[in-house]
Amino acid sequence: xxxxxxxxxEIKGVxxxxxxxxxxxxxxxxxxxxxxxxxxxxxxxxxxxxLRMVAGFEEPTSGTIKVENEDIHNKEPxxxxxxxxxxxxxxxxxxxxxxxxxxGLKMKKVKKAEIKERVTEMLDMVQLGGFEKRYPxxxxxxxxxxxxxxxALINKPxxxxxxxxxxxxxxxxxxxxxxxxxxxxxxLNITFIYVTHDQEEALTMSDRICIMNDGVLQQVGTPSQIxxxxxxxxxxxxxxxxxxxxGIVRAKQNGKLHINVESGDFCVPDEDxxxxxxxxxxxxxxxxxxxxxxxxxxxxxxxxxxxxxxxxVLKTVVELPNGNEVKIERLAGQELPKGGMxxxxxxxxxxxxxxxxxxxxxxxxxxxxMQ
Amino acid sequence: xxxxxxxxxxxxxxxxxxxxxxxxxxxxxxxxxxNSFNATTTKPYQTWxxxxxxxxxxxxxxxxxLNSFGTTMAIALxxxxxxxxxxxxxxxxxxxxxxxxxxxIDGLLYIPxxxxxxxxxxxxxxxxxxxxxxxxxxxxxxxxxxxxxPYVIFNVRARLSGYDNSIEEASMDLGANRIVTFKNITLPxxxxxxxxxxxxxxxxxxxxxxxxxFTNGQVKTFPLKVMESIKSGVAPDVNALSALILxxxxxxxxxxxxxxxxxxx
Amino acid sequence: xxxxTKHRLRSNTLPAVTMVGPVTLWLAFFVAIPLLYVLVMSxxxxxxxxxxxxxxxxxxxxxxxxxxxxxxxxxxxxxAFLTTVICILIGYPFSFLIARTTSKYKALLYMLVIIPFWTxxxxxIYGWRSFLGANGPLNxxxxxxxxxxxPIQFLFNRGATVLGMVYCLFPFMVLPLYTSIEKLDKNLLxxxxxxxxxxxxxxxxxxxxxTMSGIFSGSIMVFIPSLGYFFVADILGGGNSDVIGNLIERxxxxxxxxPLGAALSIILILITLLLVKFxxxxxxDMDSLGV
Numbered sequence: 001x002x003x004x005x006x007x008x009x010e011i012k013g014v015x016x017x018x019x020x021x022x023x024x025x026x027x028x029x030x031x032x033x034x035x036x037x038x039x040x041x042x043x044x045x046x047x048x049x050x051l052r053m054v055a056g057f058e059e060p061t062s063g064t065i066k067v068e069n070e071d072i073h074n075k076e077p078x079x080x081x082x083x084x085x086x087x088x089x090x091x092x093x094x095x096x097x098x099x100x101x102x103x104g105l106k107m108k109k110v111k112k113a114e115i116k117e118r119v120t121e122m123l124d125m126v127q128l129g130g131f132e133k134r135y136p137x138x139x140x141x142x143x144x145x146x147x148x149x150x151x152a153l154i155n156k157p158x159x160x161x162x163x164x165x166x167x168x169x170x171x172x173x174x175x176x177x178x179x180x181x182x183x184x185x186x187x188l189n190i191t192f193i194y195v196t197h198d199q200e201e202a203l204t205m206s207d208r209i210c211i212m213n214d215g216v217l218q219q220v221g222t223p224s225q226i227x228x229x230x231x232x233x234x235x236x237x238x239x240x241x242x243x244x245x246x247g248i249v250r251a252k253q254n255g256k257l258h259i260n261v262e263s264g265d266f267c268v269p270d271e272d273x274x275x276x277x278x279x280x281x282x283x284x285x286x287x288x289x290x291x292x293x294x295x296x297x298x299x300x301x302x303x304x305x306x307x308x309x310x311x312x313v314l315k316t317v318v319e320l321p322n323g324n325e326v327k328i329e330r331l332a333g334q335e336l337p338k339g340g341m342x343x344x345x346x347x348x349x350x351x352x353x354x355x356x357x358x359x360x361x362x363x364x365x366x367x368x369x370m371q
Numbered sequence: 372x373x374x375x376x377x378x379x380x381x382x383x384x385x386x387x388x389x390x391x392x393x394x395x396x397x398x399x400x401x402x403x404x405x406n407s408f409n410a411t412t413t414k415p416y417q418t419w420x421x422x423x424x425x426x427x428x429x430x431x432x433x434x435x436x437l438n439s440f441g442t443t444m445a446i447a448l449x450x451x452x453x454x455x456x457x458x459x460x461x462x463x464x465x466x467x468x469x470x471x472x473x474x475x476i477d478g479l480l481y482i483p484x485x486x487x488x489x490x491x492x493x494x495x496x497x498x499x500x501x502x503x504x505x506x507x508x509x510x511x512x513x514x515x516x517x518x519x520x521p522y523v524i525f526n527v528r529a530r531l532s533g534y535d536n537s538i539e540e541a542s543m544d545l546g547a548n549r550i551v552t553f554k555n556i557t558l559p560x561x562x563x564x565x566x567x568x569x570x571x572x573x574x575x576x577x578x579x580x581x582x583x584x585f586t587n588g589q590v591k592t593f594p595l596k597v598m599e600s601i602k603s604g605v606a607p608d609v610n611a612l613s614a615l616i617l618x619x620x621x622x623x624x625x626x627x628x629x630x631x632x633x634x635x636x
Numbered sequence: 637x638x639x640x641t642k643h644r645l646r647s648n649t650l651p652a653v654t655m656v657g658p659v660t661l662w663l664a665f666f667v668a669i670p671l672l673y674v675l676v677m678s679x680x681x682x683x684x685x686x687x688x689x690x691x692x693x694x695x696x697x698x699x700x701x702x703x704x705x706x707x708x709x710x711x712x713x714x715x716a717f718l719t720t721v722i723c724i725l726i727g728y729p730f731s732f733l734i735a736r737t738t739s740k741y742k743a744l745l746y747m748l749v750i751i752p753f754w755t756x757x758x759x760x761i762y763g764w765r766s767f768l769g770a771n772g773p774l775n776x777x778x779x780x781x782x783x784x785x786x787p788i789q790f791l792f793n794r795g796a797t798v799l800g801m802v803y804c805l806f807p808f809m810v811l812p813l814y815t816s817i818e819k820l821d822k823n824l825l826x827x828x829x830x831x832x833x834x835x836x837x838x839x840x841x842x843x844x845x846x847t848m849s850g851i852f853s854g855s856i857m858v859f860i861p862s863l864g865y866f867f868v869a870d871i872l873g874g875g876n877s878d879v880i881g882n883l884i885e886r887x888x889x890x891x892x893x894x895p896l897g898a899a900l901s902i903i904l905i906l907i908t909l910l911l912v913k914f915x916x917x918x919x920x921d922m923d924s925l926g927v
Binding site for chain 3: 482
């Protein structure tokens with residue numbers, strides 16, 4: 001990410017409360033010009049509400065949203081320079097593809113000749129040239145999706161909001177559309193705010209991912225930051241698979257922490273934790289190492305419970321003495337006898353330390369963590 | 372074999388039964404049509420005096436009859452417009468917004484549909500007489516609009532049940548304000564429901580006897596004209612006009628239905 | 637916060653009020669208030685010049701128990717009951733046949749039930765009177781075929797009134813029946829047969845219960861209006877089989893006793909409310925059974 005990127009959408013201290021439901025809690029988020037930002041979370045986490053507040057269909061209970069430094073609170077949806085691609089496509093059923101795509105330009109009173117030119121160009125761009133006269137009912141899901149995207153993009157919005165736009169498509173089409181959306185976004189250099197609950201989709205497409213849970217922003221970062229350095233337990237478990245161990249800081253020495261996990265202690269170079277602080281240690285299955293013989297230093301012992309061969313990868317489940325299970329993924333190779341003893345360990349950098357107090361105090365402490 | 376014969380007998384019995392039911396339904400209409408060609412000129416116009424087309428011509432000389440028909444059409448048109456406008460907007464509003472007292476409005480809507488028409492008629496009569504609103508065209512329009520509104524609302528509501536709210540949001544998102552959105556998106560998409568409701572309102576209005584009977588004052592609609600003439604016998608020109616109205620309504624429905632059909636495609 | 641409230645008003649309350657406001661006012665003025673007027677009037681008195689005066693009295697309600705009136709209620713309810721039963725007996729098999737036909741004219745068969753109702757109902761009833769009258773085609777046929785020596789009096793009795801009511805209200809029975817029968821899952825009938833049920837027991841145990849909601853709503857839509865269709869009794873019954881509607885009509889027109897007419901209307905309203913409540917109760921039960 002370059003340093004001098006311009007903030008295009010600024011969300012500050014935004015809350016949304018419906019009756020007793022606090023749907024979005026103290027959300028602060030800057031979105032940069034030209035980036036592909038994904039709001040990721042399970043249903044009901046507040047991601048769609050956030051998107052709808054930017055679009056103007058919902059208003060924040062408190063807080064401000066600025067687009068290009070202008071507070072848009074008093075602007076109706078039709079006065080905002082943002083456009084939306086709806087989950088249900090929301091194509092106008094009584095209009096042709098052409099009229100659907102031309103709608104925004106007609107509202108802006110663009111000249112007919114120019115509308116024609118731009119619609120044709122736009123439809124070509126989404127590979128729907130020749131479909132002008134069809135009605136939405138005569139289109140497949142993927143085609144409807146392209147029309148919805150074309151209809152929004154033709155207005156050259158400052159920001160395009162996409163609410164689970166690929167949710168209704170089958171897997172193969174979804175993969176194809178993911179690439180196509182990314183290509184369009186690059187080509188047009190428009191900021192995309194993309195809502196999804198599909199982590200793989202988020203990892204594939206996004207410049208940055210913003211993970212939300214229960215209305216609280218958990219972490220914002222590039223896909224690799226999110227995957228490699230999850231900040232909360234939620235993020236660690238939500239993105240990819242991981243092994244989480246409860247731990248406690250035994251001592252701090254020379255910029256290193258001595259941490260007790262399960263039955264052993266290990267050292268990590270880190271200073272962000274206090275003595276006796278409880279924490280969680282996350283080790284991804286593909287970073288977990290094992291051997292038939294104990295290794296020097298930190299070891300966890302367990303028994304091989306199961307081993308599944310899935311094509312390129314060998315998945316192993318090891319049961320620890322306390323009954324917890326550890327997942328391990330290796331490229332196919334050495335197989336272990338079921339029921340045999342095994343020694344688990346990891347490299348220093350592969351164990352990610354996660355503050356756990358924020359799970360308990362959720363929103364209140366979240367601010368501290370975010371800073 | 373016996374099973375086959377049984378099936379055939381069953382089929383024949385079914386056809387005869389349905390035929391009799393249709394005969395029952397269309398018999399009085401046949402009587403009306405036949406009587407419209409009856410050459411008789413003496414009351415009560417019951418005896419067959421030969422075939423003539425005259426009544427279809429004389430009909431257009433009978434000014435009071437034509438006037439009553441004009442009145443009926445005017446009332447039907449105005450009350451259909453009013454009830455369709457009010458009903459459509461209300462159905463959309465009740466679908467989109469949650470508010471207190473919605474149940475009460477719903478309950479009030481069912482009243483004109485379930486209570487016997489005579490009760491609606493006399494209650495309106497009581498209202499108009501107590502508020503000194505002179506009975507005539509105005510009160511007829513008000514009354515007809517009242518019993519039509521629920522039917523319009525139910526029709527539009529049926530159409531709304533499969534309605535995707537986000538198309539309105541999409542329209543606003545693309546720069547159309549609420550009024551433009553209502554005109555460009557909501558109305559055209561709901562058009563079949565609105566059209567069905569309007570058609571029902573129109574047919575209910577032109578056929579209404581009971582409510583009109585109590586709210587008309589001196590104004591005679593076509594059904595009331597018929598009612599008046601029943602004592603002395605319904606004249607063949609009235610039959611002729613009825614036959615024409617029936618044909619007109621059938622054409623209207625065929626036209627509008629095929630239009631709706633096209634829209635669906 | 638004040639700014640927020642203003643925005644909120646702009647975005648929701650105003651459109652809601654402008655959209656639902658007109659219908660609310662209309663229903664209040666032309667449905668609720670008139671019915672209240674009727675209620676109030678039913679407790680009013682008449683002065684010597686037959687003018688309504690707002691003087692509280694129960695006299696109108698007492699008069700409702702006049703044996704002559706009670707006789708008419710009984711007739712009216714009997715007529716309504718017979719009308720409903722006949723509509724079910726003819727309408728059920730008829731709806732069943734047209735709802736489950738495989739003919740490509742199914743839609744037309746359905747429309748043919750409705751088309752007659754686009755002609756003025758009075759004139760169709762009068763059509764029956766012409767047909768059944770002493771000089772009508774039916775009697776002409778019977779006498780000329782020597783099936784009868786002299787014209788038979790078909791008109792001006794309870795039977796003629798019931799015939800007219802059945803005629804007027806038949807589609808209101810057929811439409812809900814048609815809908816409920818068409819919804820029947822064919823697999824269910826086959827399952828019932830497959831499980832060894834005879835045709836009659838399939839009909840009684842499966843088809844009838846599943847189409848009960850149609851029978852109920854059809855009955856409501858036939859029974860209630862038939863209490864009020866005074867013109868049918870007028871034209872075909874000839875004053876020999878008045879229904880409650882005739883009684884009310886007379887008070888508001890020739891009889892000029894509005895308070896009594898209002899009290900009679902309250903009876904009709906109460907019967908309607910009772911039947912609708914009963915129907916809702918039955919309907920509610922049917923819903924919870926998943927019908």
